[in-house]
Amino acid sequence: MKKFLALLLAAMMLLSVASFASADDVVELEFLYHKSETDAMNAMQAVINQFNEENPGIKVNFVQIPDAATVLQTRATQNDLPDMFGVTTSTTYELMFENGLIMDLTGQPFLDNVEASTLALSAYQGKIYRMPYSLSCYGLYVRTDIFEENNIELPETWEDLMAACEKLQAAGIYGFGLPDKDMVYQRMERMMSMLANNDDEFKAIAAGEMDPHDSKVLKGYAEASLDIAKYTNPESKGAGYDESYQLFLNKQAAMTINGQWSLGTLLGFDPDLKIAMIPLPNPLGEQSNVIVSIDTSFCISANTKHPEECLKFMEFLSKTETAQTYTDTEGSPNVIKGVVYNVKELEKINDAMAAGHTALSLNAVWPSGLRKALGDAATNLILDGDLEAFYADAQLTIEDYYNN
Amino acid sequence: MRQSKRNMNVLAYVILILGALLILFPMYITVITTFKTSGESASSFFTLPRSFYLGNYQTVLQNPTLWYAYGNTIYITLFSLVLELLVMPPMSFALSRGIFHNSKMFKGLYFFFLLGIFLPFQVRMMPLVKLQSALNMMNPTGMVLLYLAHATCESMFLYVGYLASISPSLEEAAYIDGATTFQTFYKIILPLMKPILATVMIREGLAIWNDYMLPLLCLNRSNTMWTLTLFQYNFQSEFNVDYNLAFSCLVIASLPIIVLYCFMQKQIIGGLTNGAVKG
Amino acid sequence: MTAVPRKKARQHTMRREQAIAYTIMTLPGLVLYCVFLILPILMGLYYSLTDWTGIGNKFNFIGLDNYIKVFTNDKRFGNALVFNLRYTVYLVIGIVVIGFMLAMLLNREMKGRSFFRTLYFMPAVLSMITIGLVFKQVYFYVLPSIGKAVGSATFSENIIANRQLAIYGILFVHLWQGVALPTLLFLSGLQTIPVDLYEAASIDGANAWHQFKSITVPYILPTLSVVLVLAVKQGLNVFDYINSMTKGGPGGATTSISILIWQNAWERNRFSYAIAQAVITGLIIALISFVQIKYTDRKKVD
Numbered sequence A: 001m002k003k004f005l006a007l008l009l010a011a012m013m014l015l016s017v018a019s020f021a022s023a024d025d026v027v028e029l030e031f032l033y034h035k036s037e038t039d040a041m042n043a044m045q046a047v048i049n050q051f052n053e054e055n056p057g058i059k060v061n062f063v064q065i066p067d068a069a070t071v072l073q074t075r076a077t078q079n080d081l082p083d084m085f086g087v088t089t090s091t092t093y094e095l096m097f098e099n100g101l102i103m104d105l106t107g108q109p110f111l112d113n114v115e116a117s118t119l120a121l122s123a124y125q126g127k128i129y130r131m132p133y134s135l136s137c138y139g140l141y142v143r144t145d146i147f148e149e150n151n152i153e154l155p156e157t158w159e160d161l162m163a164a165c166e167k168l169q170a171a172g173i174y175g176f177g178l179p180d181k182d183m184v185y186q187r188m189e190r191m192m193s194m195l196a197n198n199d200d201e202f203k204a205i206a207a208g209e210m211d212p213h214d215s216k217v218l219k220g221y222a223e224a225s226l227d228i229a230k231y232t233n234p235e236s237k238g239a240g241y242d243e244s245y246q247l248f249l250n251k252q253a254a255m256t257i258n259g260q261w262s263l264g265t266l267l268g269f270d271p272d273l274k275i276a277m278i279p280l281p282n283p284l285g286e287q288s289n290v291i292v293s294i295d296t297s298f299c300i301s302a303n304t305k306h307p308e309e310c311l312k313f314m315e316f317l318s319k320t321e322t323a324q325t326y327t328d329t330e331g332s333p334n335v336i337k338g339v340v341y342n343v344k345e346l347e348k349i350n351d352a353m354a355a356g357h358t359a360l361s362l363n364a365v366w367p368s369g370l371r372k373a374l375g376d377a378a379t380n381l382i383l384d385g386d387l388e389a390f391y392a393d394a395q396l397t398i399e400d401y402y403n404n
Numbered sequence B: 001m002r003q004s005k006r007n008m009n010v011l012a013y014v015i016l017i018l019g020a021l022l023i024l025f026p027m028y029i030t031v032i033t034t035f036k037t038s039g040e041s042a043s044s045f046f047t048l049p050r051s052f053y054l055g056n057y058q059t060v061l062q063n064p065t066l067w068y069a070y071g072n073t074i075y076i077t078l079f080s081l082v083l084e085l086l087v088m089p090p091m092s093f094a095l096s097r098g099i100f101h102n103s104k105m106f107k108g109l110y111f112f113f114l115l116g117i118f119l120p121f122q123v124r125m126m127p128l129v130k131l132q133s134a135l136n137m138m139n140p141t142g143m144v145l146l147y148l149a150h151a152t153c154e155s156m157f158l159y160v161g162y163l164a165s166i167s168p169s170l171e172e173a174a175y176i177d178g179a180t181t182f183q184t185f186y187k188i189i190l191p192l193m194k195p196i197l198a199t200v201m202i203r204e205g206l207a208i209w210n211d212y213m214l215p216l217l218c219l220n221r222s223n224t225m226w227t228l229t230l231f232q233y234n235f236q237s238e239f240n241v242d243y244n245l246a247f248s249c250l251v252i253a254s255l256p257i258i259v260l261y262c263f264m265q266k267q268i269i270g271g272l273t274n275g276a277v278k279g
Numbered sequence C: 001m002t003a004v005p006r007k008k009a010r011q012h013t014m015r016r017e018q019a020i021a022y023t024i025m026t027l028p029g030l031v032l033y034c035v036f037l038i039l040p041i042l043m044g045l046y047y048s049l050t051d052w053t054g055i056g057n058k059f060n061f062i063g064l065d066n067y068i069k070v071f072t073n074d075k076r077f078g079n080a081l082v083f084n085l086r087y088t089v090y091l092v093i094g095i096v097v098i099g100f101m102l103a104m105l106l107n108r109e110m111k112g113r114s115f116f117r118t119l120y121f122m123p124a125v126l127s128m129i130t131i132g133l134v135f136k137q138v139y140f141y142v143l144p145s146i147g148k149a150v151g152s153a154t155f156s157e158n159i160i161a162n163r164q165l166a167i168y169g170i171l172f173v174h175l176w177q178g179v180a181l182p183t184l185l186f187l188s189g190l191q192t193i194p195v196d197l198y199e200a201a202s203i204d205g206a207n208a209w210h211q212f213k214s215i216t217v218p219y220i221l222p223t224l225s226v227v228l229v230l231a232v233k234q235g236l237n238v239f240d241y242i243n244s245m246t247k248g249g250p251g252g253a254t255t256s257i258s259i260l261i262w263q264n265a266w267e268r269n270r271f272s273y274a275i276a277q278a279v280i281t282g283l284i285i286a287l288i289s290f291v292q293i294k295y296t297d298r299k300k301v302d
Helices: A002-015 A038-054 A068-077 A091-098 A109-113 A116-122 A144-149 A158-170 A184-195 A200-206 A216-230 A234-238 A241-249 A262-269 A307-317 A320-330 A344-354 A370-384 A387-403 B002-034 B038-043 B055-062 B064-100 B104-118 B121-134 B140-163 B169-176 B181-192 B194-209 B213-218 B228-233 B243-273 C016-047 C065-072 C075-106 C113-125 C128-150 C166-178 C180-190 C195-203 C208-236 C240-245 C257-267 C271-301
Strands: A027-033 A058-064 A084-087 A131-143 A255-259 A275-278 A290-300 A358-360
Touching: A027 A038, A027 A068, A027 A307, A038 A058, A038 A307, A038 A320, A058 A307, A068 A084, A068 A091, A068 B121, A068 B213, A068 C257, A084 A307, A109 A307, A116 A131, A116 A290, A131 A144, A131 A307, A131 A320, A131 A344, A158 A216, A184 A216, A184 A290, A184 A358, A184 A370, A200 A216, A200 A387, A216 A370, A216 A387, A234 A241, A234 C128, A241 A255, A241 A262, A255 A262, A262 A344, A262 B038, A275 A344, A290 A307, A290 A344, A307 A320, A370 A387, A370 C257, B002 B243, B002 C075, B002 C113, B002 C128, B002 C166, B038 B243, B055 B064, B055 B243, B064 B104, B064 B140, B064 B181, B064 B194, B064 B228, B064 B243, B064 C016, B104 B140, B104 C016, B104 C208, B104 C271, B121 B140, B121 B213, B121 C016, B121 C257, B121 C271, B140 B194, B140 B213, B140 C016, B140 C180, B140 C208, B169 B181, B181 B194, B181 C016, B194 B243, B194 C180, B213 B228, B228 B243, B228 C128, B243 C113, B243 C128, C016 C271, C065 C271, C075 C113, C075 C166, C075 C180, C075 C208, C075 C257, C113 C166, C113 C180, C128 C166, C128 C240, C166 C180, C166 C240, C180 C208, C195 C208, C208 C271, C240 C257, C257 C271
Parallel strands: A027 A058, A027 A084, A290 A358
Antiparallel strands: A084 A290, A131 A255, A131 A275, A131 A290
16 A cells, blocks of 8 residues: 555655746746637647747747636736737726736837727727737628529628518528527627617616616517517527527528637538628618627736746737738638638628628627627527516616616 | 345336437537538438548547647646545545544534535636636646635535445454555455445546636636637637537547546446455 | 444543644644635625625625515516425435435445446536537437427427426436546445445345345435535535526526526626625535434434
């Protein structure tokens, strides 16, 4: 027994992780990446490798972890943020800006390489704390093969969309396959973002100055949502992301509403899939915009011991060639000037964006957590079709989130 | 009499086999999925694989992080269990017998330890991570101490519960023969605790092996510090899941713990066959 | 034929040597417990009295405001509490009944016992991530196709997407995995029963039911008490099973307290408020457990 224990202890010592001794003249930087999709990881790794090769005095350590947001938040409370890290757009990070945990990048020359409009959207209280890098866009996925077989044009207005659904229904095909089990909140938030570019109505509702029935956003969304529900494959009610992809892949639905991030997964299942992503028609008859969100931005910790080197890496990221390498692998639209983005399935989305037909996601404008809570009301609306209950529930939720 | 016993046995088999099917079905899915490509899974999730595709296992096994994760997880789990085995049974014995002797101090201590069971993890999560960070223990060895400390409540609770049904009259005889308390504990009581020791080891072993939250919060500096759960979760991002890789990874990650169980299981039955407990 | 002879032995007082030995045995655990549990808990309690968002180190002391808000101005907490209490009742009954029955079966001398013991334990080995993934598929594909085959409208749809049924869908998975360890505990509890007690009872002509009532039950009570406390705790703290299958949905129908705490802490940036909710949950668990420990203790002595 004693022998066994001794062996065990010896084994433990061997297994214990070796400390990372490194040469003194190399500056090591910790870079925590917030995405875990394979393509994204490969893209980031490639960029970092290139930087490390070109800069022998600096070594950027690529760290990637599931649930990066939770990790960043925990490390923020210990004043122990990584030297550099990637973030999505969320109120959580604004709190970090506010608490002085993140370096102010305002006026850094490399920011000139970022498209000015996106840079302006990234400002927090007039200052730039993050370098925006890539966007996610949200819209309508169409199976072009099904549309062609049934002689249906790609819809541009809400009426077109409803007419297309009618035709599909007549042909015995469901219009939509959607992840309605637990992702209704996302579609709701993105659609509401297209209906209004601010949360003024919600503020008025919270202050008791507006009745939810008079809210363009709530009414517009609720009615559109019921329109969509009429043509949705009923299995969507029980479907998560993956199952909704299956409905779409197995021709049990001709359309789905989702983000460009789904494209890789869909084509992974079937590389020959005939699909196109187009802007979701605006239910109020106004401009149909691509709903975009700044999906990836990069920040530097305010407490880094090596600010110079971090800025150097940022500068490297902001180069057109670097961004092009990144985009080619990662697959989402980049906001560095001069980057070419060519994905055949996303052609229409690109055209719309180039024409300035974009709406910014309101997720980071709303109080944090609101979209999930309001999503419960939106899910119940799809399940019951009860508009009055939706308005009542939405009012309570908005009051709770704005006033507490 | 014998007839009724046979009937009972038949009934037992029927129930056990039905339950077994219920358990095996998800297992079956897990295993067959590991031998399919994602395309094949998408079209036929429940059928046997057309050809035994080994690419998923290859991908998982070729990932260098897996081996770090294995090393770290084994290190943390084994070390925690060995230390727990040294610290917890004597402590539980002391509490149990202290309470038995109506000592106010040990009764008080027992309820003090119970506090830790009731308060949800969320109460101490953030402070705990802060503390670890302040003590410079954001590493696998630091995790061992955390798990050990965590075991002080629940394992203690299980041991004390078990010790309550081992009669103290057994020890009295030893004391009369002049044995010290330590001798009595190690020679007489500890062997009797085998079934519960094995049970608690399995319970703790699984909890540590499969824990996600603490490793996520404490071991995120570098993926050479990852545990197997972090490695596994990495195959599941918010928006897409690679079932084939995730399940292959699971199978690889669970093998050691299954072996541990098979080994420990004998100890649980051991108590019976040795006829160790004499009333 | 009586159970553990406690009363008689109580007359003994601790010897000095015993008292010292017991103290030494307790010390290492006590130190660890104080540093890594009590200290963080105290820090957590302090945060619950502030308006800390969970980010940065700026916050104000606001006294009991968070606690008052939970009780006076939080409909969600009330709903979640009702959900948890319902869930806990089902879970505890399921764990005790199924766990005990399985332990009795697996304790029988029969062929293939060790095979079944291994098999029935398997679910406990799987990590939550896998169980969530597998059962989501089962509920989406398998159950509805069975439902359609037998012509049941209720089961033709995904039950975890149904507000009334989702709780049972989650419970089933929880029991599927969660019954393994209590079974093991019962099994090890059954080993404390001296075999000769049953032999003696058989010779005395006691039937199986009588043996069960007068030998098995008294000896298993301490284990039962432990299992009950742990099951109550699991039920009132349930998070993983819900998070991996419904995330609190559909439409908030399965939002448990822990899900709510998670949302407040990580999605709503109200960390101190989340901790206050956690403390209140802890007090409820402690109260239920205390009553239950007292109750089983009394039974045990009788």
